[in-house]
Amino acid sequence: MAWRSAARARCTSTRAATRSCITTIDIVGGSAITTIEAVGATAAGAKIQKAWLDREVVQCGYCQSGQIMSASALLASNPHPTDSDIDDAMSGNICRCGTYVRIREAIKDAAQSSGQGG
Numbered sequence: 001m002a003w004r005s006a007a008r009a010r011c012t013s014t015r016a017a018t019r020s021c022i023t024t025i026d027i028v029g030g031s032a033i034t035t036i037e038a039v040g041a042t043a044a045g046a047k048i049q050k051a052w053l054d055r056e057v058v059q060c061g062y063c064q065s066g067q068i069m070s071a072s073a074l075l076a077s078n079p080h081p082t083d084s085d086i087d088d089a090m091s092g093n094i095c096r097c098g099t100y101v102r103i104r105e106a107i108k109d110a111a112q113s114s115g116q117g118g
Helices: 042-052 064-076 081-088 100-115
Strands: 011-012 014-019
Touching: 014 064, 042 064, 042 100, 064 081, 064 100, 081 100
Parallel strands: none
Antiparallel strands: 011 014
């Protein structure tokens, strides 16, 4: 199971994950931006980070910024995603270690914790 194309670091602007490597400042304008360094301070980001640790998603770490940012943006906009929603949101992120199953499980765990208020 692989998401469809490669991506590196991402940022979120108005809850949409955006590839920071191709986003120019004039596109961002006055929008609020959340980067990987601050995503844990958001409700969705904190749940994703906890689920990532609980599921031991990380292997080499190369893709983690993009994966976490995409997953956090998904949960911020859709607290109960389907598998199809997860596929769509995570497309563009490649995991060289192939931890896609753990990534999906972590997203589902974080979504469940959203439903439980925790």
